[in-house]
Amino acid sequence: MRISIFQNKKNTFFGIFIWLIIWEIAYLAISQDIYLPSPFSVLISMIDIIQEKEFYRIIVMTSYRVCLSFFLSVLLGLATGLICGLNQKIFEIFEPLVILIRSTPVISIIILAIIWFKSSYSPVFTGFLMCFPVIWTNMVQGIRSTDTRLLEMCQIYEISFLSKLRHVYLPSALPFIFSGFSTALGLTWKVVAAAEVLSLPKYGIGSKLHDSKAYLEIPQLFAWTTIIILLSFIFEFILTRIFAKNYAYQYKED
Amino acid sequence: MIKISHLYKKFDDKKIFDDFSLEIPEKKITSILGPSGIGKSTLLKVLSGLSSFESGEIIGISDKKISFIFQETRLIPWLTVEENIEFVLKSQYKDGEKIKLISQSILNLVELIPSKKLYPKELSGGMKQRVSLARAFAYPSDILLMDEPFQGLDLRLKESILNSFIKLWHSNNKTVIFVTHDIDEALLLSHQIYMIGQEPLKVIYHESFEKELSLRSMHNQEHILSKQKMLSQITG
Numbered sequence: 001m002r003i004s005i006f007q008n009k010k011n012t013f014f015g016i017f018i019w020l021i022i023w024e025i026a027y028l029a030i031s032q033d034i035y036l037p038s039p040f041s042v043l044i045s046m047i048d049i050i051q052e053k054e055f056y057r058i059i060v061m062t063s064y065r066v067c068l069s070f071f072l073s074v075l076l077g078l079a080t081g082l083i084c085g086l087n088q089k090i091f092e093i094f095e096p097l098v099i100l101i102r103s104t105p106v107i108s109i110i111i112l113a114i115i116w117f118k119s120s121y122s123p124v125f126t127g128f129l130m131c132f133p134v135i136w137t138n139m140v141q142g143i144r145s146t147d148t149r150l151l152e153m154c155q156i157y158e159i160s161f162l163s164k165l166r167h168v169y170l171p172s173a174l175p176f177i178f179s180g181f182s183t184a185l186g187l188t189w190k191v192v193a194a195a196e197v198l199s200l201p202k203y204g205i206g207s208k209l210h211d212s213k214a215y216l217e218i219p220q221l222f223a224w225t226t227i228i229i230l231l232s233f234i235f236e237f238i239l240t241r242i243f244a245k246n247y248a249y250q251y252k253e254d
Numbered sequence: 255m256i257k258i259s260h261l262y263k264k265f266d267d268k269k270i271f272d273d274f275s276l277e278i279p280e281k282k283i284t285s286i287l288g289p290s291g292i293g294k295s296t297l298l299k300v301l302s303g304l305s306s307f308e309s310g311e312i313i314g315i316s317d318k319k320i321s322f323i324f325q326e327t328r329l330i331p332w333l334t335v336e337e338n339i340e341f342v343l344k345s346q347y348k349d350g351e352k353i354k355l356i357s358q359s360i361l362n363l364v365e366l367i368p369s370k371k372l373y374p375k376e377l378s379g380g381m382k383q384r385v386s387l388a389r390a391f392a393y394p395s396d397i398l399l400m401d402e403p404f405q406g407l408d409l410r411l412k413e414s415i416l417n418s419f420i421k422l423w424h425s426n427n428k429t430v431i432f433v434t435h436d437i438d439e440a441l442l443l444s445h446q447i448y449m450i451g452q453e454p455l456k457v458i459y460h461e462s463f464e465k466e467l468s469l470r471s472m473h474n475q476e477h478i479l480s481k482q483k484m485l486s487q488i489t490g
């Protein structure tokens with residue numbers, strides 16, 4: 001189980017502080033902004049970016065693409081993962097496809113997506129294809145991890161499939177589902193931003209990363225990267241809170 | 255009457271049952287007494303349909319509803335005591351009020367009303383086993399299979415759970431097949447005892463009692479005499 005960075009705030013903030021000092025020292029040693037800007041110039045760049053008129057539109061659009069591709073991966077990953085976890089034959093049909101998707105380089109998928117979709121949606125497709133195998137694999141493992149002794153008990157007491165699904169299979173799979181969600185969400189941010197760099201939608205953090213590279217505005221590149229990292233943490237934090245609140249008993253020792 | 259005739263079953267090359275036959279009367283408690291690891295639990299699994307067999311015949315069970323008290327309690331960890339009972343009732347009844355009524359009255363019988371909102375991990379081993387008993391009796395079954403449910407409990411706790419069991423059985427006379435390796439438990443609870451031994455499984459001794467089921471002491475004269483008699487059968 002992944003341990004959230006927010007669980008040990010004090011140590012984490014101290015760690016971040018140490019790494020910022022090391023960064024500043026490295027900057028002073030290199031003393032060339034084009035290779036490594038100082039944390040202060042990145043901060044100033046970030047403040048400038050936030051004040052830009054289009055800033056909110058850019059982060060809303062990228063967040064929307066992340067959410068959409070994550071939602072599609074969740075929907076299809078959970079549904080097909082459930083069926084494959086329950087049925088070995090269907091699993092064997094799906095497995096080669098999932099292995100194929102997992103082994104395909106992201107860049108190939110991005111290029112294909114640019115050809116197939118509009119620039120605004122190719123990051124969504126790429127994000128979906130990258131995250132689907134993660135969610136699918138975790139769901140299959142979760143369903144398979146269900147205690148067979150509980151399933152035998154259900155068989156004796158003639159429990160319906162839907163009731164078994166709701167009260168036995170899904171709660172058993174929950175720690176795996178959460179772990180899959182957490183990994184997939186982090187991955188979606190990286191993949192969507194990468195796909196935006198190549199597909200260049202009108203509004204997108206990836207497009208801004210591309211512009212920074214084109215004009216060699218390195219502090220801006222660092223600033224946008226920091227924004228992606230912060231947004232990714234905020235989304236993961238929300239996800240962790242939702243799971244911790246509703247399914248706290250799952251994470252306590254039995 | 256449940257009749258097991260000429261049952262044959264093997265695991266890999268090991269014969270578990272070979273021409274094994276047994277008769278179990280209805281609405282009585284039958285104990286199957288024998289050492290651990292001999293195939294007693296497999297017999298219950300075969301009877302409940304959880305496990306298959308190669309040949310033979312089992313009559314009088316396929317059309318009946320079964321409850322099962324397992325060695326481990328098999329309670330659903332994320333459901334409360336009350337929800338665990340209602341979980342099995344929902345497969346049989348649609349009426350929510352009826353389900354509530356049955357679960358409350360059974361929890362009352364096993365004195366678990368104060369703990370009904372607790373999760374299994376918040377209960378002691380004895381309390382968990384009592385919930386498992388309550389679940390098996392709440393379910394409208396004709397036959398109850400019990401696989402060493404009192405194993406690992408200390409004497410005082412065992413006595414209290416046996417007491418709960420007797421109360422529950424009197425409220426609903428199910429046909430009970432009770433597997434155990436403990437002579438005291440078998441003698442205290444049974445209308446008839448099959449003592450089994452050897453591999454593959456064979457009945458080596460059978461005794462029926464004409465007695466009313468009530469909580470007796472293990473130190474009572476009649477109990478001690480029966481126990482001596484059975485022990486002498488084992489040792490020859």
